[in-house]
Amino acid sequence: MKTRMKMREQAANERIKNFNEVALGYNEEEAVEEAARCLQCKTAPCKHGCPAQVLIPEFILKIKEKDFAKAYEILKEKNNLPAVCGRVCPQETQCEEKCVLGKKGEPIAIGRLERFAADYGIKNKLDKAEKTGNGKKVAVVGGGPAGITCAADLAKLGHEVHLFEALHKPGGVMIYGIPEFRLPKSIVGYEIDSIEKLGVKIYPNALFGKDRNLKDLKEQGFDALFIGSGAGLPRYMNLEGEELNSCYSANEFLTRINLLKAYEFPRFKTPVYTGKKTIVVGGGNVAMDAARCAKRLGAEVAVIYRRTEKEMPARVEEVHHAKEEGIEFNFLCNPVKYIGDENGYVKKAVIEKMKLGEPDKSGRRRPVATGEFFEIEADSVVVAIGNKPNPLIPQSISELKTTDWGTIEVGEDFMTSVEGIFAGGDITTGAATVIEAIGAGKQAASSIDEFLKNGKSL
Secondary structure (H helix, E strand, O other): OOOOOOOEEOOHHHHOOOOOOOEEEOOHHHHHHHHOOOOOOOOOHHHHOOOOOOOHHHHHHHHHOOOHHHHHHHHHHHOOOHHHHHHHOOHHHOHHHHOHHHHOOOOOOHHHHHHHHHHHHHHOOOOOOOOOOOOOEEEEEOOOHHHHHHHHHHHHOOOEEEEEOOOOOOOOHHHHOOOOOOOOHHHHHHHHHHHHOOOOEEEOOOOEOOOEOHHHHHHOOOOEEEEOOOOOEEOOOOOEOOOOOOEEEHHHHHHHHHOOOHHHOOOOOOOOOOOOEEEEEOOOHHHHHHHHHHHHOOOEEEEEEOOOHHHOOOOHHHHHHHHHOOOEEEEOEEEEEEEEOOOOOEEEEEEEEEEEEEEOOOOOEEEEEEEEEEEEEOOEEEEOOOEEOOOHHHHHOOOOOEOOOOOEOOOOOOEOOOOOEEEOOHHHHOOOOHHHHHHHHHHHHHHHHHHHHOOOOO
């Protein structure tokens, strides 16, 4: 059995000095060789592991046959953001986990092949404008993966789609959260441009719930509304010292670096203070992103995580890259207090040692406090313990039912408690993956189309 084709990467000692992409992708020869490993299973278990239901064996076969344009066309049938997903999806727990080859060896590198085909399509400008229309007008709130996908699919179905994004650039977490070295902004920009070619009208700096509301949409003749505003409200631990100047939420830290290009200071005047040492609290992908960004800004970095490495929700690849880059990991540790200096900046953190107890609802063993404490010197802290939905939109539409977690309740058809208003992605599930948001956006678009075909409206 042939082994999985490795992907070329920047050397760790070089990449910590820049924000260029770490993984360099397959060339044509490598992609064809990896695609030739696929067994072309008739049942296609890999496809059932993909929230977007991408036609995986079909596009891989076309790569094997060196018909790269057709591979891209097949990818775009189901996924409007293949170059993004090829880089950031957790394929190892989704499509690749279902791969038959993985039972005795390494699964097909589905994500890497998706990236290859998508990059080929971008390089050769294979996207075409497909503007159509049938008179139905849909508003989409939120320019992240759920909103973009829903908007694109609705446009393909012939609807007039207007997308409202609160920030000055659409893309959501793909543009403000995921670092350049994992997902170049040029890639996100291209895939958003391809969606605009479908006829989707995008309005940046449009904060729904403040500068426009549901009444406005009705007056402007919109027939349906999709809410895909994500979960961008940071969580804190409510610890003493979290108000100190150099204690950031991961949202603020990553937004400054990624969207506002603090890594090019002073060319872009967005300063981010890290000092000599940064500690990052958390064990997910966002924590890895923050830690690796801080390293590139010149800080020594330590990750503080309350469980063991086995329980970390971050992708194995991201943890591996972080370790290669010299980031320190402190497991079974939890901060309880931050101590500031005379200027109001962090100077040290008080950490409590933890141990693992019985499993909690997530299936992971629960961290239990031991009462043992120690201190770590640090100039800055990044808190990366998850996010929750911003309450602005639910508060602006009082009839919307929400959960105790602040997420919007939806049915199987993604309709909310208000007829004609649909929602999907992190605003309904809490923070999840890009591909899960894409899957929700696709299903919601299908439900909205059916709703409109039945002559219904807001």
